[in-house]
Amino acid sequence: MHFLAVSFGFKDLIDILLVATILYEVYRLLRKSGASNLFWGILAFIVVWFLVSFVFDLDLTGALFDRIISVGAIALIVIFQEEIRSFINRLGARFSSLALFKRRNEDETASRQQVLEITQACRHMASTKTGALIVLPEADDLKDIIETGERLDAIVSARLIENIFFKNTPLHDGALIIRDGKLVAAACILPVSHNQSIPQHYGLRHRAALGLAEKSDATCIVVSEETGHISVAKNGTIREVKEDDLFLVLHSTSTPAGTD
Secondary structure (H helix, E strand, O other), X not given: OOOOOOOOOHHHHHHHHHHHHXXXXXXXXXXXXXXXXXXXXXXXXXXXXXXXXXXXXXXXXXXXXXXXXXXXXXHHHHHOHHHHHHHHHHHHHHHXXXXXXXXXXXXXXXXXXXXXXXXXXXHHHXXXXXXXXXXXXXXXXXXXXXXXXXXXXXXXXXXXXXXXXXXXXXXXXXXXXXXXXXXXXXXXXXXXXXXXXXXXXXXXXXXXXHHHHHHOOOEEEEEOOOOXXXXXXXXXXXXXXXXXXXXXXXXXXXXXXXXX
16 A cells, blocks of 8 residues: 655645535435435445545445445436435526526515415414415426316415305315415325424325425425414425414515416
8 A cells, every 4th residue: 555645736625625525415315315324334334435446546346335325326216306306406496596586576465465365374373273284396396296186277365265165065174275376286296204203293284295395496385184283394394383484484585486
């Protein structure tokens, strides 16, 4: 084994930062899927592979590790294809917003009115302890989710939202998708989160909201049937919000979404 004197320059710094960013994004991806231990296992494997191939220069062992990494990379892509697709979709949306400068001001009035209607409905359902699950997509179109429910294509209205979630009505189970100022579909089925750190008092609606928030950029609103409390799930996290704060939370996250 021999050591070489290596000069360190700006190019090397950029290289290190890029690798660190990739590893961090992979960690976030696996953590949202409840597989953070898998990340540390992969990282340990990469370190051992680096030592074997580049430090100790073991040709046979290095070749074996190369093959394992090639097959393992394909396996990870297959296993986490949904999460990777969601990540790339969000990355593309960010670049798109930087390149095209989304015209939020043009839709400000319509967006504000939509948030007002949703907030009013949630407040009333919270006071009557009417369970509800509302989804507000952003860049992700959620076509697969929409197809699991009943199409509505109705104008956003507080009364109509309350009607949909009124107990024992045909559409009260499942999620309501709201996009582009319309109630797109109701009784939609969402993926349930398997995150072990979710508080025990959270029910199926909360787990479904968090499950979608882990896999997409959507904002999910939950009204608890047991307590009447309102929760908002976004970016893989869920938290309770006060009724008076709901409008501000939704208004700060509302953006014009794509068409179906």
